[in-house]
Amino acid sequence: MNQSSRTYEQHRVDSVVTRINERQTEVTRLIADAHQETQRIERSYGDSTKVNITEVDDRMETNAAVQQQKQMVARAVENEQILTRESQTLTRLAPSPYFGRIDINDADGQDTLYIGTGSLQGPDGNFLIYDWRAPVAGIYYNGVLGKVSYDTPSGPRSAELTRKRQFRIEDGQIEHMFDTSETVGDAMLQAVLGDQSSEHMQNIVSTIQREQNAIIRDTDSDLLIVQGAAGSGKTSAILQRIAYLLYHSRNVLNSDQMVLFSPNRLYANYIAEVLPSLGEKNMIQTTLSEFLAKRLSGLQVTTLFERFERDEANLPASAATIRRFKESPEFMDLAAHYAKTQHHRHFTNIELDGEVFFSAATMERIYTHLPAAMTTADKLVALRKKLMQRLNQRIRLETYQDWVDDELAGLSDDQVRHYIGDTEYEDGSEELEAVARAVVAEKFAPIYTALYNDYFIDYYAEYRDFLATCPQTVVPAPVWAVMVSGVTNEIEEHRLGLEDAAPLMYIRDLLSGGGQNHAIQAIFVDEMQDYSPALMRYVHHAFPKAKMTLLGDYAQDVFTSNYARGDVIDRFKAAIPHKHARVITLNRAYRSSAPITEFAASLIPSGSDIVPFARTGAKPALLTVARDQYTKALTSTVRKLANANHTVAVLTRSAREADGITHQLQEHQIAARRLTASDHDLGKGVIVLPVYLAKGLEFDAVVAADVSAAVYNREGDGDILYTLATRALHSLTLLAREQPAACIAEAAARGLLATSATEVTSHD
Numbered sequence: 164m165n166q167s168s169r170t171y172e173q174h175r176v177d178s179v180v181t182r183i184n185e186r187q188t189e190v191t192r193l194i195a196d197a198h199q200e201t202q203r204i205e206r207s208y209g210d211s212t213k214v215n216i217t218e219v220d221d222r223m224e225t226n227a228a229v230q231q232q233k234q235m236v237a238r239a240v241e242n243e244q245i246l247t248r249e250s251q252t253l254t255r256l257a258p259s260p261y262f263g264r265i266d267i268n269d270a271d272g273q274d275t276l277y278i279g280t281g282s283l284q285g286p287d288g289n290f291l292i293y294d295w296r297a298p299v300a301g302i303y304y305n306g307v308l309g310k311v312s313y314d315t316p317s318g319p320r321s322a323e324l325t326r327k328r329q330f331r332i333e334d335g336q337i338e339h340m341f342d343t344s345e346t347v348g349d350a351m352l353q354a355v356l357g358d359q360s361s362e363h364m365q366n367i368v369s370t371i372q373r374e375q376n377a378i379i380r381d382t383d384s385d386l387l388i389v390q391g392a393a394g395s396g397k398t399s400a401i402l403q404r405i406a407y408l409l410y411h412s413r414n415v416l417n418s419d420q421m422v423l424f425s426p427n428r429l430y431a432n433y434i435a436e437v438l439p440s441l442g443e444k445n446m447i448q449t450t451l452s453e454f455l456a457k458r459l460s461g462l463q464v465t466t467l468f469e470r471f472e473r474d475e476a477n478l479p480a481s482a483a484t485i486r487r488f489k490e491s492p493e494f495m496d497l498a499a500h501y502a503k504t505q506h507h508r509h510f511t512n513i514e515l516d517g518e519v520f521f522s523a524a525t526m527e528r529i530y531t532h533l534p535a536a537m538t539t540a541d542k543l544v545a546l547r548k549k550l551m552q553r554l555n556q557r558i559r560l561e562t563y564q565d566w567v568d569d570e571l572a573g574l575s576d577d578q579v580r581h582y583i584g585d586t587e588y589e590d591g592s593e594e595l596e597a598v599a600r601a602v603v604a605e606k607f608a609p610i611y612t613a614l615y616n617d618y619f620i621d622y623y624a625e626y627r628d629f630l631a632t633c634p635q636t637v638v639p640a641p642v643w644a645v646m647v648s649g650v651t652n653e654i655e656e657h658r659l660g661l662e663d664a665a666p667l668m669y670i671r672d673l674l675s676g677g678g679q680n681h682a683i684q685a686i687f688v689d690e691m692q693d694y695s696p697a698l699m700r701y702v703h704h705a706f707p708k709a710k711m712t713l714l715g716d717y718a719q720d721v722f723t724s725n726y727a728r729g730d731v732i733d734r735f736k737a738a739i740p741h742k743h744a745r746v747i748t749l750n751r752a753y754r755s756s757a758p759i760t761e762f763a764a765s766l767i768p769s770g771s772d773i774v775p776f777a778r779t780g781a782k783p784a785l786l787t788v789a790r791d792q793y794t795k796a797l798t799s800t801v802r803k804l805a806n807a808n809h810t811v812a813v814l815t816r817s818a819r820e821a822d823g824i825t826h827q828l829q830e831h832q833i834a835a836r837r838l839t840a841s842d843h844d845l846g847k848g849v850i851v852l853p854v855y856l857a858k859g860l861e862f863d864a865v866v867a868a869d870v871s872a873a874v875y876n877r878e879g880d881g882d883i884l885y886t887l888a889t890r891a892l893h894s895l896t897l898l899a900r901e902q903p904a905a906c907i908a909e910a911a912a913r914g915l916l917a918t919s920a921t922e923v924t925s926h927d
C-alpha cells in the first residue's frame with residue numbers, strides 16, 4: 164500500500180470524524196429541544212384533561228382532544244428516541260467510523276462505498292458510511308474482485324467490484340490498511356486473531372467470512388442448522404445474524420421477540436456486549452435449566468452438569484438405552500398419542516383448610532359427561548368453567564353464614580377500605596353485602612388459584628400413566644417397570660430426571676392446551692449437541708411461530724458422548740417440523756493457533772475436515788510427570804503462564820477435581836478462582852473450572868489437568884479432550900501423571916506435541 168493512498172484515506176477518516184462530531188453536536192441540541200417539547204406537550208395534556216371533565220357536554224370534545232394530545236406525546240417521545248439512537252450510533256462510530264471500502268462499477272457509473280457498524284450521511288444526504296447490513300454491503304463480505312451481484316428490494320443487481328480495502332481504525336487513526344481480492348483477507352484476520360482474549364466476546368463485523376455471511380444473511384430458512392468445528396465462529400455468526408435480522412425487520416421484529424438458549428450464565432455474560440457493540444439491544448437469554456425451572460416450578464430438574472457428574476460415576480447400559488429412547492422424537496410422538504387418545508384423566512381433590520372442596524370424583528363425573536367429540540383441552544376448559552360457576556354459587560351462599568357476620572363485626576375502617584376500595588355505596592346494607600362478598604372471596608381465593616392453574620388435574624400421574632402404558636421394546640418389561648417406579652419416587656420427592664422433562668411438559672401442554680408462546684419470532688440454540696431431539700421438539704412446540712437456528716458441534720458432545728453417538732443433525736431435522744431447512748457447515752477454526760487446532764483435530768474422528776486458520780504459535784506442550792511430582796508441575800506451569808497471559812484456565816474433568824486444584828494453587832500462593840455454574844463473570848487471571856462449564860468460552864492459555872490414561876480412557880473421551888483443547892487461543896499445556904491418555908500419546912508420537920517427561924525444575 165503506497166503512502167499517498169494511506170494519506171488520502173487518513174484525510175478521509177479525519178473529515179468523516181469531523182462530520183460525526185458536528186452531527187453529534189447538532190443531535191445533542193435536537194435531543195434537548197425534543198425533550199422540552201415532550202415535556203411541554205405532557206404538561207398541556209395534563210391541563211387539558213383537567214379543564215373540561217366536569218361539564219358533560221364538553222366531555223366528547225375533551226376525549227378527542229386527549230387522543231390528539233396523546234398522539235402528540237407519542238410522536239414527541241418517538242422523535243426523541245430516534246435522535247437518541249442516532250447519538251449512540253455517532254458515539255460508536257467516532258473512534259472507528261468504518262472498516263471496509265468497496266469500489267464498484269454498475270449501470271449508474273463508478274462508486275466508492277465505505278462500510279461501518281452504522282450509517283452516516285453528509286449534509287448533502289450522501290452516504291459517508293453504509294451500515295454493514297445494507298444490501299450493497301453484502302459485496303464486501305461475499306465478493307471477490309470482478310463481477311458481483313447483490314440483492315436489493317427490487318431484485319438482484321450486478322456490478323463490477325474493482326477494489327476491496329480493509330481498515331483497522333482506532334481513535335480516528337488508521338492502524339492497518341490492506342487491499343485484498345479475497346472475501347476478507349487473511350492479513351486482517353491475522354491482526355484480529357492474534358490479540359489477547361478479553362472478558363467479553365468481540366463482534367466480528369469487520370472480518371466476517373463468506374460462509375459465516377451465509378448464516379448471517381439467511382432470511383428464508385425456518386430451520387437453520389449450523390454444524391461447525393470448535394472456534395469456527397458459530398456463536399459470533401449467530402450474534403451478527405440477530406443484529407442483521409433486527410435491522411431488516413425493524414418494524415415487525417424486536418429483540419424481545421428473540422430468545423437465545425445459552426449453555427450457562429458465564430457464557431451468557433461473556434457474549435452480552437456483542438449486540439450493544441453493533442448498536443442493538445440484547446435478545447432474551449435463557450439457559451436450559453432456567454427454562455425448565457420456570458415451566459416445571461415445584462420440581463427440581465436434574466441439570467446437564469449434575470447428570471454428567473453422576474454418569475461419570477455410573478451409567479448402566481439399560482439406563483443409557485432408556486434415556487436414548489426417552490430423548491427421541493419417537494418418544495414425543497408416543498407422548499402426543501397418549502394425550503390424544505387416553506381418555507381417563509387423573510383428577511385430584513381440591514382442598515381448602517384440609518377439607519375436600521371439589522372432589523376428584525365430582526370432576527370425573529362432569530368430565531365424562533362432556534361431549535366425546537371435544538378435545539381434552541376443551542373439556543378441561545369446560546370443566547374449569549363449571550367448577551368456577553359452582554365456586555361463585557358457593558360464595559354467594561356463604562355470605563349469609565354466621566362466621567362472615569362475626570368477621571365483619573371485627574373489621575376496622577381501614578380493613579373495610581381494603582375490601583371495597585374507593586367505591587361509594589348508596590346505603591349501608593349494600594356496602595355490608597359487598598364487604599361480606601369480598602371477605603368470602605378472599606377465603607376462597609386458594610380455590611380460584613387452584614382452578615386457574617389447573618391444580619385439579621395431576622399431570623405427574625398422567626406422565627406416570629403414560630410411562631407405564633407406553634409401548635416400548637428397548638428394554639425388558641421388568642427393567643422398564645423399575646424405571647417407572649423410580650420416576651414415581653423421584654416425583655414424590657419433587658425431583659425429575661432431565662430426560663423426563665420434555666415428554667412430561669409436552670403431555671401437560673397438549674392436555675391443557677397451554678404452554679405455547681406465540682409472540683416469540685426467533686429461537687437460537689447454542690451448543691445444540693447438549694439438547695436431546697425430544698427437548699428440541701418441545702422448544703419448537705413451546706414457540707410455534709419462531710424460526711429456529713441451531714448451532715453446535717457434534718464433536719463437542721461432552722454431556723452425551725457416553726450414550727448417544729450419531730448424527731445430531733438428522734435427529735434434529737426429524738424432531739422439528741419444518742418447511743425449509745438448511746444446514747451450513749463451518750470447518751475453518753479461527754480461535755486457536757494452528758498447532759493447537761491441529762492437535763485438537765487429531766482427537767476426534769472427523770478431525771481431518773477441520774481447517775486450521777494459519778496463525779502460528781507454539782506447539783501444545785505435554786508434560787508427563789511422576790505421581791508425586793504432579794502438584795509441583797501444575798503449580799509451576801500455572802505460575803509461569805500467569806505471568807505471560809491475560810487469562811489462564813485450568814480445565815478439569817470434574818467439579819471435585821476443580822475444587823481440589825483451586826485449593827492446591829491457593830496453597831501455593833497463586834490467586835486462583837474456582838468458577839461455578841452460578842458465576843456470571845469470567846474475570847481475568849487464573850481460573851479453574853470443569854471443562855463442561857468452559858463450553859463456548861476461550862482463554863489465552865489453557866492447562867489441561869490430569870489428562871492421564873487413568874482418567875481419560877472411555878469411548879467418547881476424545882470429544883471431551885477436543886472441547887478442552889479448543890478453548891485455548893495461544894497456549895495449551897497438557898499435564899499427565901505417569902502416562903497420558905492413549906489419544907494424546909498418539910498425537911505426541913505424530914509430532915503434534917512438544918513433549919517433556921523431565922523432572923520439574925521450579926523452586927515450588
Ligand SMILES: Nc1ncnc2c1ncn2[C@@H]1O[C@H](COP(=O)(O)OP(=O)(O)OP(=O)(O)O)[C@@H](O)[C@H]1O
Pocket residue numbers: 352355356365366367370371372375391392393394395396397398399400715716719753754858859860861889
Ligand atoms: N470472521 C471472524 N473474524 C474474526 N474473528 C473470528 C471470526 N470468526 C470467528 N472468530 C473468532 O474465533 C473465536 C471463536 O469464535 P466463536 O466462539 O464464535 O466460535 P464457535 O464456533 O462458537 O466456537 P465453540 O464451538 O468452541 O464455542 C472468537 O474469538 C471469534 O472472535
